[in-house]
Amino acid sequence: MAGAGTWAGPWTAGPVGLPGALVCVRTVMDSNHHSNYKLTKTEKKFLRKQIKARHTLLRHEGVETVSYATQSLVVANGGLGNGVGRSQLLPALEKCGLVDSLLMPPNKPYSFVRYKTAEEARKAYVTLNGKEIVGDLGQKIILYLNFVEKAQWKELGLQALPPGLMVVEEIISSEDEKMLLESVNWAEDIDDQNVQKSLKHRRVKHFGYEFHYENNNVDKDKPLPGGLPDIWDSILEKWLKEGFIKHKPDQLTVNQYEPGHGIPAHIDTHSAFEDEIVSLSLGSEIVMDFKHPDGVTVPVMLPRRSLLVMTGESRYLWTHGITPRKFDTVQASKGHKGGIITSDVGDLTLSKRGIRTSFTFRKVRQTPCNCSYPLVCDSQTKQTSPSLPGSAREASQLEREHVHRVYEEIAGHFSSTRHTPWPRVVDFLKALPSGSLVADVGCGNGKYLGINQDLYMIGCDRSRSLADICGERRFQALVGDALAVPLRSGSCDACLSIAVIHHLATAERRVAALRELVRLLRPGGTALIYVWAMEQEYNKKKSKYLRENRVSQGKEQETDSDAAAVPVSLGGQVPDVGDQDAPCCVPAIPDCPGEGGNTSDVTDARLPVHTNRTSFHAQDLLVPWHHKGSPGKDKPVGAAGSAPGAVFHRYYHVFREGELEAACQTLSGVHLLQSYYDQGNWCVVLQKV
Amino acid sequence: SINPMEFNPDFLACMIPEVEWALLLEAADTLHLVEVPKGLTEGYEHNEKFLREMHQVLLEVEVLEGTLKCSESRGLFPISWGIPNMPLSDEE
Numbered sequence: 001m002a003g004a005g006t007w008a009g010p011w012t013a014g015p016v017g018l019p020g021a022l023v024c025v026r027t028v029m030d031s032n033h034h035s036n037y038k039l040t041k042t043e044k045k046f047l048r049k050q051i052k053a054r055h056t057l058l059r060h061e062g063v064e065t066v067s068y069a070t071q072s073l074v075v076a077n078g079g080l081g082n083g084v085g086r087s088q089l090l091p092a093l094e095k096c097g098l099v100d101s102l103l104m105p106p107n108k109p110y111s112f113v114r115y116k117t118a119e120e121a122r123k124a125y126v127t128l129n130g131k132e133i134v135g136d137l138g139q140k141i142i143l144y145l146n147f148v149e150k151a152q153w154k155e156l157g158l159q160a161l162p163p164g165l166m167v168v169e170e171i172i173s174s175e176d177e178k179m180l181l182e183s184v185n186w187a188e189d190i191d192d193q194n195v196q197k198s199l200k201h202r203r204v205k206h207f208g209y210e211f212h213y214e215n216n217n218v219d220k221d222k223p224l225p226g227g228l229p230d231i232w233d234s235i236l237e238k239w240l241k242e243g244f245i246k247h248k249p250d251q252l253t254v255n256q257y258e259p260g261h262g263i264p265a266h267i268d269t270h271s272a273f274e275d276e277i278v279s280l281s282l283g284s285e286i287v288m289d290f291k292h293p294d295g296v297t298v299p300v301m302l303p304r305r306s307l308l309v310m311t312g313e314s315r316y317l318w319t320h321g322i323t324p325r326k327f328d329t330v331q332a333s334k335g336h337k338g339g340i341i342t343s344d345v346g347d348l349t350l351s352k353r354g355i356r357t358s359f360t361f362r363k364v365r366q367t368p369c370n371c372s373y374p375l376v377c378d379s380q381t382k383q384t385s386p387s388l389p390g391s392a393r394e395a396s397q398l399e400r401e402h403v404h405r406v407y408e409e410i411a412g413h414f415s416s417t418r419h420t421p422w423p424r425v426v427d428f429l430k431a432l433p434s435g436s437l438v439a440d441v442g443c444g445n446g447k448y449l450g451i452n453q454d455l456y457m458i459g460c461d462r463s464r465s466l467a468d469i470c471g472e473r474r475f476q477a478l479v480g481d482a483l484a485v486p487l488r489s490g491s492c493d494a495c496l497s498i499a500v501i502h503h504l505a506t507a508e509r510r511v512a513a514l515r516e517l518v519r520l521l522r523p524g525g526t527a528l529i530y531v532w533a534m535e536q537e538y539n540k541k542k543s544k545y546l547r548e549n550r551v552s553q554g555k556e557q558e559t560d561s562d563a564a565a566v567p568v569s570l571g572g573q574v575p576d577v578g579d580q581d582a583p584c585c586v587p588a589i590p591d592c593p594g595e596g597g598n599t600s601d602v603t604d605a606r607l608p609v610h611t612n613r614t615s616f617h618a619q620d621l622l623v624p625w626h627h628k629g630s631p632g633k634d635k636p637v638g639a640a641g642s643a644p645g646a647v648f649h650r651y652y653h654v655f656r657e658g659e660l661e662a663a664c665q666t667l668s669g670v671h672l673l674q675s676y677y678d679q680g681n682w683c684v685v686l687q688k689v
Numbered sequence: 690s691i692n693p694m695e696f697n698p699d700f701l702a703c704m705i706p707e708v709e710w711a712l713l714l715e716a717a718d719t720l721h722l723v724e725v726p727k728g729l730t731e732g733y734e735h736n737e738k739f740l741r742e743m744h745q746v747l748l749e750v751e752v753l754e755g756t757l758k759c760s761e762s763r764g765l766f767p768i769s770w771g772i773p774n775m776p777l778s779d780e781e
Contacts, residue, residue, distance in 0.1 A: 434700060434703060435700050435702070435703020435704055437704075454697075456700075462776060464772075464774065467772045471770050477772055478773040478774070479774045479775060479776055481776050481777040484777050486773075486775040
């Protein structure tokens with residue numbers, strides 16, 4: 001450390017380029033350390049941690065800190081995401097001055113505080129930096145503070161309850177609650193046909209019909225003796241009379257959740273139960289997450305003694321689940337009222353969970369389901385639901401249905417969400433010599449065709465509509481298949497294959513596509529290949545695809561590997577899409593196979609339908625695309641003029657680490673020049689020998 | 690149609706050696722283009738007239754509606770709005 005010397009002033013950088021923050025701390029500490037300018041070990045350690053916090057905030061969250069005093073601070077390590085509640089943090093902050101606002105974004109390990117004056121903020125910075133506080137579970141937490149220009153968190157769009165959802169509060173009195181909870185006999189009984197099993201996460205009991213978790217259905221031919229317990233007769237009659245329910249249920253499932261228990265996101269099997277599903281929460285409140293296939297998540301507070309009514313879309317299309325955790329993020333001002341939890345981070349706090357017992361009443365269906373949500377309906381997709389192809393013919397058919405046809409229909413909308421070129425692809429193109437002939441196989445809307453004016457680029461895409469868009473943009477493009485590119489062998493100086501090969505349904509076809517690229521190259525030519533990775537979290541960092549779980553309505557969405565909309569950032573790239581939604585982490589709901597939910601049968605070769613913006617659980621799957629229609633375009637959107645609101649399933653084979661490399665290694669006459677991971681994609685650069 | 694494009698002689702200089710002249714001339718003939726050089730001449734890089742003619746035929750002339758004929762398979766591939774349509778057929 002630079003030795004004794006002069007500090008020019010409070011805000012200049014130190015001799016080794018240490019941030020101004022150091023100087024600020026030193027200025028205060030100076031008075032206690034007379035003329036000793038050497039930092040102690042603890043001071044150095046603290047400093048390292050503070051700098052690390054600052055870097056993490058910038059790199060991972062886009063939070064830019066400044067080295068001069070402002071009214072606002074970011075409190076790293078003091079957030080709802082790492083177990084610090086409002087009631088723990090606020091008093092500590094208020095000791096330093098008048099707090100204008102405290103913003104605690106849900107699931108984040110940091111918060112923002114704004115003081116009335118910069119002076120008070122500075123006091124907080126000095127006093128609280130490195131200070132130890134106690135978290136929600138009694139754990140010791142050290143806070144690191146840094147100044148920020150503005151304490152703000154982009155507000156999410158106004159949320160609405162999923163259609164068909166209703167929360168009826170205080171539907172049961174406290175006395176009745178006690179009585180009903182006591183009526184459940186959890187004691188193990190071998191003869192008890194009400195089959196009480198202890199699932200990994202919770203205790204369960206069934207009445208009326210037994211629910212089988214292996215196939216998420218009931219056995220309609222084997223009703224349980226005794227039906228529903230008598231104690232519920234009068235209550236159900238009352239609910240019917242008062243209009244809270246429309247049908248008398250004949251199946252009851254009782255679930256007991258202790259703090260830390262949850263249930264994976266699922267849709268109750270369409271063919272098993274009628275439309276109306278109601279659930280009574282006793283003993284404790286809970287937050288239940290409803291998720292739309294789009295990726296939109298709505299957290300809903302279910303207060304104690306409330307009845308949750310799910311009908312229509314909320315029953316058939318949205319999944320519901322409970323995150324296994326001990327605390328829920330709830331609305332501070334609304335206390336225990338039912339309904340959506342606000343996204344206003346100035347009004348969030350933590351609520352410790354208690355033991356909650358849910359009583360879910362359903363009416364068993366006797367006929368196949370005929371709802372309006374066929375894509376998620378087991379009755380309606382049984383015949384048509386695609387499975388992994390066993391032959392080239394089947395593969396070709398799958399690709400035709402779930403790749404080519406889809407892109408034809410969604411071309412306009414798709415193109416409008418594909419405008420940000422991936423930086424490393426741009427680098428590759430810009431490094432090519434002037435006058436190079438480059439083929440972009442699977443060029444889509446021509447995103448890369450105009451990047452480098454010194455190249456002669458030809459785009460090739462299977463979709464007529466997308467190739468047309470390239471033409472409109474005055475690019476050279478043709479309609480062709482990646483397995484048989486209509487260009488001369490050895491004619492290209494370079495090739496691109498960005499987010500294409502993962503649409504081919506067998507390993508053979510994927511390798512064949514790679515071979516085509518090599519065929520096109522002249523000796524010494526290079527090809528850049530990007531495919532969607534199964535591993536969406538790499539080196540502990542989540543890809544943009546996972547991070548951007550925008551709770552938006554009606555906004556543009558980039559829902560696959562090409563997504564490049566940037567999260568809220570004070571110093572990073574300019575957000576491309578132009579919408580103001582902030583990223584928020586989806587609380588991870590661990591996969592618990594066989595425990596209720598819509599997980600597909602392991603023995604079933606049917607392709608699972610993926611939930612957007614979550615981790616991949618299978619390599620071959622169907623990824624939904626919610627068609628929104630193309631804003632501002634005159635031409636009809638699809639060949640068939642498909643309606644906005646339709647859901648399309650695109651087939652993908654996501655690659656595991658090393659898989660793309662291995663495929664390349666089966667090719668002869670190529671060198672593998674580079675292999676890397678880029679924002680949720682596995683990437684290689686090949687060179688023809 | 691002929692779409693004006695920015696004249697970039699350096700770029701052209703890279704492209705020109707790659708040209709398959711026989712095919713180029715045949716295509717130009719089909720399109721009834723005049724002013725198409727018949728081949729490379731000595732010092733073509735500095736021949737402004739040559740370069741400009743090449744610029745036009747390579748980069749500016751565009752077939753909007755037409756047909757591409759494969760000399761081997763005799764397959765016909767339509768061109769529409771400047772985009773040739775050459776997907777794999779079902780039998781392939």
